[in-house]
Amino acid sequence: MASYIVPPIYAAFIWWFSTGAVLLLVGRARRFEILRAVSATGLLLGSLLGLALTANDTTVGAAYAAFSCTILLWGAQEIAFLAGWLTGPRAEVCPIGARGWRRLGFALQAILYHELSLLACGAAIVALTWNGSNQAGLWTFVALWALRQSAKINLFLGVPVTNDELMPEGVQFLKTYFARSRVGAFFPISVTLATAVLVIMIQRLAEVAVTPFEVVSLTLVSTLFALGVVEHWFMLMPLPAITLWGWGMRSPFSPEDKNMEQGSNTKAGIPPNVVVLSSVRSDAAPAKSPSLCARQRLEDQFRQRFLEQHARGEVGVGAEPPATINGRTS
Template identity: 40%
Template sequence: MTDLPSSLAAPALFALLCWWFGTGAILWLVRRPPAAFRRSLVLFSTLLALSLWTTQQSMQAQTVANAYLGFASVIVMWAWHELAFLTGWLTGPRRVPLTPGAHGWRRFGESTRVVIWHELALLLNFGVLLAMQQGQPSHVALCTFAILWCMRFSAKLNLFFGVPEVGEQYLPRHLAYLGSYFRKGRLSAFFYLSVAASMAVWVWIVWEVVSGRVVVSTGWVLLASLLGLAIVEHLIMAFPTPMQKLWGWAMSRSAAAERVHP
């Protein structure tokens, strides 16, 4: 029992730091002058290739080290996708604001064309991980990617259906047109459904341990923490949140860089 708090705290803190630092790093990089995008993409593409190898290594045994390795490897993969999207390199064939007055299927079609290449890249990455997972005992990496993808897709749908805080002010300048695709308004029924479903899954994961059906492991804590943080990101869309206080080191310096390099 004396080891339980430390077994929970260390991986939970690791997940929190990956979420906080990874988000801040991407916010900073995509607000640098466009000339720096190529260097950033080359660096992260190299890290992406390395992360595929380390992910495969992490799947080969259920150990504490492999749980951390698999989780961190997928965070690096995800960072590549976010960087590729937010630099404007991998978005979609449509790169203009939403047609004024568009609604219904037309709005859905235009919204899809804005991000379709990025969504296909994520699905391709997930397919690669599924192929790598075959016959391997550790599922931390695959589950990490699945949580990130599902919760990101849920967030996108919430921005489509409507939330009070769409966060368009945090888009880099070259992607400002994406803000026109967000619907700012009252919380939709989908928001309540998506948050309730996510929280139900999180409670179930925790209950499996509390009831003794699952033994606490590093991988379990990492995944539970990541899902909890993703739920918090959803709740941020419902309430005004000063993001600068979370990522001030990235936002303030990035904003200054954008003013210097319009």
């Protein structure tokens, strides 16, 4: 029974914690650059070593180890990507007015090195586990890669919620390649195909998996795949992503921000020990957390979009607002 209960809990925790940990690490100040580099390098080398050692091990522990090593390997390249080290040859915002194939070309140039690094990681896993009896790590990577590519295409084509509040400073320019719009034709197709694959995986788990190793391996990968499908649905809802990983977002009251504020006050002729308060009232509300602020911004965006669409319906105007007419956000 533990082979069916523990793996989903473990996979869900790793999925949640690893995402937040990466966001927390890449959201720190520049003085943590060495820590990020050491962490990414250590995760990369450790995960490859773990995959090589478990390639022919079919114990339950080896299934967990291979799954975890692939998550760590994925985390290493995510750190390099979100920190802005490994994006593409054109790490710039999307030009205003770019549409169609031209916009697609710019988007590919913005993430080309990242995509190549993913393929290199996949090739390394294949090489380390070739003809091995433990393929849990390989299938974990395939699941992550397929779902991530689907998510990127949906963000490029357009979805109601992009959850770009979670993006660190080093890759803020990528937000200009997202399109915030109504759900297009690709979203239901991608979600339907992913759900069909998930059903097949669950069916194999129920009918084919016999040994504890097979049960644990399939359960881990199936759970991760199911969570990836849930992440797709986050593109239609404004709150869950911020709620889940708000703890990994950089605090607006971090030491580096305070130092910057003091520097600005000094330039303006204000002594550093004087705190400037703007529009202070006796009944002022306490400062909100980053997740609450992000949630409020998303709710305001949805409210404004509803009012604009309602106004267009009343006056009979059919043109889209300039922010989305070219398939990209402002």
